[in-house]
Amino acid sequence: SDQRQALKARAAALLKERNAVLVAHYYVDGDLQDLALETGGIVADSLEMARFGRDHASQTLVVAGVRFMGESAKILSPGKTVLMPDLDATCSLDLGCPPDDFAAFCDAHPDRQVVVYANTSAAVKARADWMVTSSCALAIVRHLKDQGQKIIWAPDRHLGRYIQQETGADMLLWNGACIVHDEFKGTELELLKEEHPHAMVLVHPESPEAVVKLADVVGSTSQMLNAVVNGTATEYIVATDNLIMHRMRQLAPGKTLIEAPTAGNAASCKSCAHCPWMAMNALQGVIDCLESGSGEIHVEPDLGLEAKRCIDRMLDFVA
Ligand code: 13P
Ligand code: SF4
Numbered sequence: 001s002d003q004r005q006a007l008k009a010r011a012a013a014l015l016k017e018r019n020a021v022l023v024a025h026y027y028v029d030g031d032l033q034d035l036a037l038e039t040g041g042i043v044a045d046s047l048e049m050a051r052f053g054r055d056h057a058s059q060t061l062v063v064a065g066v067r068f069m070g071e072s073a074k075i076l077s078p079g080k081t082v083l084m085p086d087l088d089a090t091c092s093l094d095l096g097c098p099p100d101d102f103a104a105f106c107d108a109h110p111d112r113q114v115v116v117y118a119n120t121s122a123a124v125k126a127r128a129d130w131m132v133t134s135s136c137a138l139a140i141v142r143h144l145k146d147q148g149q150k151i152i153w154a155p156d157r158h159l160g161r162y163i164q165q166e167t168g169a170d171m172l173l174w175n176g177a178c179i180v181h182d183e184f185k186g187t188e189l190e191l192l193k194e195e196h197p198h199a200m201v202l203v204h205p206e207s208p209e210a211v212v213k214l215a216d217v218v219g220s221t222s223q224m225l226n227a228v229v230n231g232t233a234t235e236y237i238v239a240t241d242n243l244i245m246h247r248m249r250q251l252a253p254g255k256t257l258i259e260a261p262t263a264g265n266a267a268s269c270k271s272c273a274h275c276p277w278m279a280m281n282a283l284q285g286v287i288d289c290l291e292s293g294s295g296e297i298h299v300e301p302d303l304g305l306e307a308k309r310c311i312d313r314m315l316d317f318v319a
Helices: 002-017 030-038 046-055 067-076 099-107 122-126 137-146 157-167 186-195 221-230 244-251 283-292 301-318
Strands: 020-025 042-044 060-064 081-083 113-117 130-132 151-154 171-173 200-203 235-239 256-259
Touching: 002 020, 002 030, 002 283, 020 030, 020 046, 020 067, 030 042, 030 244, 030 283, 042 046, 046 060, 046 067, 046 221, 046 301, 060 067, 060 283, 067 081, 067 122, 067 301, 099 122, 099 151, 113 137, 122 301, 130 137, 130 301, 137 151, 137 157, 137 301, 151 157, 157 171, 186 235, 200 221, 221 235, 221 244, 235 244, 244 256
Parallel strands: 020 042, 020 060, 060 081, 113 130, 113 151, 151 171, 200 235, 235 256
Antiparallel strands: none
């Protein structure tokens, strides 16, 4: 609409004026994704967002995503100003892993390497030996297993179980889950596959075991996008936040995208296939934070330094 175009133009002008760059996740509003790409920013998975923010020359980063993404950007570049359209955008994995409880869990198993998912607070990262994202978790856990290490894994139990099954590593799992991916259903997916026998099934590994088992490709958001762009199939069933389809449609316009089934309906399932916290990101929020400096991420410097070690380790590993 005209109003959206006006907001987008205003946000683009402010990004330029403030020498800021927009770093967006695939799950945010399509206008924000487009704005990021049209203004020299990026739309990416959480690993690529972290790397892009660290390496970009701009002194101001606007991170459109959820809190841990802004925090990681700040931890990696404490000298930069990191703004978010809405600071209340959290994540059920982060909420489900309180730092004190997690520290007690680690203290009880001092012989284990502590591996945490990116979707955690700075305090949890500060306690970890390694941070991983869904795009590199398998490779890093394989590496640790080859070294004979035993592992503490937090917080996502589905991703942890998947990595454990794939690698055979000795892993103690924290009992967290993503409220969005936890809703995808195996039985319904099986029926959908029967209706679309040639469709390729793409699943984010935060999904339950029954869903992951039916996947042709299990991977991070960027890996799922690449599977659509490079795949030879014409139909794709997608088990992740449905806003990723915005970018999939742009990069693979001829292909048919089908949302993987959830048991709920709009009334009973508030988080079916779209993350309520990612949904808090809007054009107006980008404008507000650039105009007023609201939504600035602060990480206590000593804590940030401690948390940075496990992120650097991951980034060095994937380099
Ligand atoms: P990716 O690292 O695959 O982008 O995942 C982040 C996330 O929050 C998935 O729900
Ligand atoms: Fe967290 Fe799930 Fe939302 Fe990703 S989709 S930010 S894991 S709640």
